[in-house]
Amino acid sequence: IGFTTLPHDARSTLYCTATAKMLDVPIFHVNGNDPLAAVHCIEMALDFRQQFARDVVVDIVCYRKYGHNEGDEPSFTQPRLYAAIAKQPVVSEVFLKSLIDEDVIDHEEAQSLRNSFRTALECARNESRSETQKLKPAIRPQLSTPEMLDPANTAVTLQRLREVGMPLTSEPDEFALNPKIQRLIKQRREMVEGERPLDWGMAEALAFGTLLTEDIPVRLSGQDVRRGTFSHRHAVYYEVGTRRRYLPLRKLAPQQADFRIFNSPLTEAAVLGFEFGYSLDYPNMLLLWEAQFGDFANGAQVIIDQFIASSESKWNETSNIVLLLPHGYEGQGPEHSSGRLERFLQACAEDNIQVGNFTTPANLFHALRRQVYRPFNKPLVIMTPKSLLRDPRCTSSLEDLSEGEFREIIPDTKENASAKRVIFCTGKVYYDLEEYREQNNIDDAAIIRIEQHYPLHEARLREALRQHPEASQFVWCQEESENMGAWFFMEPRLRKLLGQEIIYAGRDASASPATGSRAIHLLEQTKLIEEAFTL
Template sequence: ARPTSILSDKLGRSYSSKTDITDPFDSHFLNSITLENIKSSIRPWIIKRVDKCIFRELTFQEQAAVFNRLLMVHCFELFLYSKYLSAKRSMFDCEVVLPALCSLIDRSLINGAKSFVIGLSQLSQLSALSKLVKESEVEIFRELLQSRNDLLFDDLREDGSCLILDEDMVSDFIEPSDKTQPYSLSLLGPPAPASAVYPLMMGRAKALQSLDKGEGSDSVWSVFCYPLADICSQDSFTNIVNILEEPGFSAGGTIHVIINCEHDGLDEESKYSIESSSKLIKLLADKIKAPVIHVKAEEVHSVMYVMNLVSDFRANHKRDIVVNLMGGSQSRPHKNVALAGFIKEFLIGGKDPLVTVYSKELISNKVISKWELDDRKETYLKKLVKDHANPKVVSVKKKSPVLEKRVKEPLTGINTETMCQMVTLLDTFQVMKNTASGSKGSCAKETSDSDATVPFSLKPALESGVFGNRLDWESCASLAYATLLHEGYNVQVCRSALGPASSIDDPRILVPDSLNCPGHFKLQETPVSPFAMAGLQIGYSTTGDNILAVWEVPEEMEPSILHDITSKYFSLGKLEEQLEINVVFIVPCYFKVPGTEKSRLYVSSQPSQVLEVCEDCDILTGFNDQLYNCNVVVSSVSTPANLFHLLRRHARSPIPKPLIVFVPNASDGTSRIDELTGDTCFHPYIGDASIFESNVKNVILSTGRIHRQLSEERSHRSLEHKIALGRLEQICPFPYNNLIQDMERFPQARIWWAQEEEADDGCWNYVESRLLGLFGEERIVRFPGHYLPSSFHSPLSVSERVASIYDVILDS
């Protein structure tokens, strides 16, 4: 026999259990609500809530607010059906989701929330509606929130008689927080998959909390509302668990609303019953150590109570909580059935919409009348039709392309005196580190053809004007962070806890005491999956103009993961329109092959796959116009100084765009200090300044560190005055202007493209069409490499590949 709870005797209600257990709070039913995972630490709070009999009927005003929102969502669907007659399935899978989220926000505002970051699967439906009425998804959602105040003045009844609400009653119903407390709302969802939306949501919520130093997690709430099918696929389950297991990524409690409805699109064998699917949700709750509340989606009052309950729980305990919104989905109309007009809503799939069932209940209870129902419905539909026929005119200042002979890069150099002070602190730090570890030398080395190393000097030769000191890759990156912190930018660097550690964990130590350092630096070292890490950094980068979010991609990652990340995060045009992504991915040119540590086998990062998602402007424009017309900036820098300027240019850019920069795996190559100071900047293209003859017959273009090997091989063959070398430091947007100007020096030269990878792995496929578009009819553009499938590669074989490139050019 199932046990009876003591609380059920107090309330005069009967509880039922899924299993024969002694503790009614581990698993019990209360009407249409089921509680599970109620741990001892939160059990007294639950008991207190139940003892206060909060399981109560909604007031007439609350029922009117729920009805208004359900009716508005229903009108959304009818309007969409009228425009998309071939719809195969219901536009909104679960009608109660949006009204439930509105109730959650209402309650959370009372609990002190000021900002909401919501991962919403129904954002795609709102986006479809947004295109028709010319309003943003957030504006539509805000209208849905405000519809709670569209009270039914004429037919609200308490005792069967007509009741007219006065202003005082309306004022009591509208919470003070609605009238005086502003709040912000961020919606994330399709076309991004659920596996990408959750990290984005958590990253954005954490960043907003860090900016709100006074209240933090009390004011910024994260809500994740997605169907169970999406959570169980596409690595969403793994991402959620891995992120929440890391204390540094906790957002003070996330409310998970899981839409657990049957989907007609699934085969009969793959359909989950409500019971079996609830077990999967229970498993998720166990993994994230959160209580779970099961509630029937058709029980409107129960759903609204649960939204109030989870809001209070999150406000009091700052922990995650899971809501299992159970219910069968609406029957879908046949794909060839056209719904004419707005009068056939009762024929959709042969099943009444939820608002119809709920309105019948309200009419029978004399809360509303049939006349009020029809009037309110007609009002909402007329507004949608009016907005569609007369869209809002949004004045957008279109930029006219400014044709320039050469793109003018913004200056990003640093004051010489400031840089020398930072360099002195950098070398002092490295000397102390080496002394402590028992090692000799310095991280910054001067390299020559004989690979000799020169210790880094502590006293730059200011009086000479030419610095003999040289900086390596890590030093230039650390100096870029330090200078940005000095200028007031907030820098967050994320790296895998399993990867190699950087030499400097906090660049603030490079800022002299005499200089102000208003910026904040945060280093995250975590073992979460790369996909989740990328999403967290992207979400963090969308919260302000003075933020630089950097993800140091580990060498141990597989290239396919990088391609999956770029395709799912950066090929989403709508996402870039909603959010200003200002993230930086620092990617090694080669990834280590697992299990080959002794043989040092590497595989190419295959930038060709990354460049497939890139779009740029194919006209000759200025710097800002180029950024405005691209979705991702992709670079492959060959010098540490260019990396320094690229990071600073990206942080200070007025047009935020994602940046993917490929850097050499080895720490070879250095830059002079004077390349970082004064009127210096990032160079998207670097021509061959050592050649002035116009009769050069061959020009080799390349990107990345292969330029160094090309230059050494050219010197070895004494071809300095016969073959010119050019470097594309920025691949997307393509530096058309700079390249055209440099090629004007060599009108008779053939153009060759050199890369370390095979043809299909490197940048050749992306660069070829652009080079042919510029020089195809006048020049010969060739690739002297191999058209072979990708294979394992060792950086030690680069010299052999470069030699073969020269052999092909000289034999042609």
């Protein structure tokens, strides 16, 4: 509310309801000094909404007698208006006069009603002050970090994975599929049968499917989520030549939970705000919002700051909403490279949210299942991949899903006890580092992946470091600019853990998340990978 803003400065129209005209719905204007007319108007509006299931707008034309708050003086900015308002009798006096003029009530009856109402208010206030029953918190207060790091049983047996995977990878009867979708289904059937490693899209589908058959509803919204921005999901099949649709995640079992998936418009604040509110009412479902690119989450920054990051601290309201933010530097420019990992890490405190950047489909599978199988609710922010969605290096086995668990820290895949240098990294850059190490036959450097930044599992990080007792150089490597990414967050924690300075290998500080030149991008990428091993 701009409480010093004049109406003609706030809008170009006569009425504040002009924006509702585009909805083609009824708009009522009623005098706020006439309570009976206002009640009649509101009842009519409610009847209309109930009868026709349409929106309706009521404009109660009234004024604020005093300032915006106790310390505000409205006559500073609207002297003539508030001089006129000061002479106006209050609504109760106007209404009382009309009732007396119509012989509905007299002064004595009015005073009696006023006194009884005031007495009722005083009694309610006194009762509330003496009330010993406190509101029960949504979850246990002051959840400790160790408890947030306790492992959850998220593994699913091979038999169950195949029971879910077979209907997921079956072509619908009498349904003309696009040939590319047929090929995708065939490839995913090979994954279920163990003939091909699992990619990101299939791991996600199995996470959704196993939860649905365990009576856990799944809801996903965002831009292009039915297909996936990068064509990796295909949760909805569209028949060639018709408008028919088929959702395999709704065809898993006769008795399964509800699966909902919605393509939403590019109004991130509105959609994420709605989904956050939905998550409060339905805490036992897996609820996800996916940005078209992680960069576009900045359109919902107000929801992230005001609600997702701080609702538990402010109001003891907890949510288990999951944010999927496609992130990674691939030469697509400043608006299509960064989910702004740094902003989420800056908001991390008091065990409020979980933030991760995963490198394996198995970790996604376990993280999504963990989200609903722990005895508390916390928002989860995942920097999801783009090019890695089809990268043959970014795969997992069925056994990783049936025997494993979520891994906050992934140690070096090679036994390298003599390594002199340890490189810490997160996300896609790991595969570039691994490729460089292989191509250059480097055997004195180890690579440790930080899959979950917050809360940081320091015990598992120490365990990974014990494999390299001779290491004396420690590097943080990231694709993001020095003033972005996880560097500022991880550097003091690693320095405290190791007791020495950490070497930085990454892009220079920049006002923009990424360059718009693909040639410059490639030069920067090559340089930061080399520096991780040579600085």
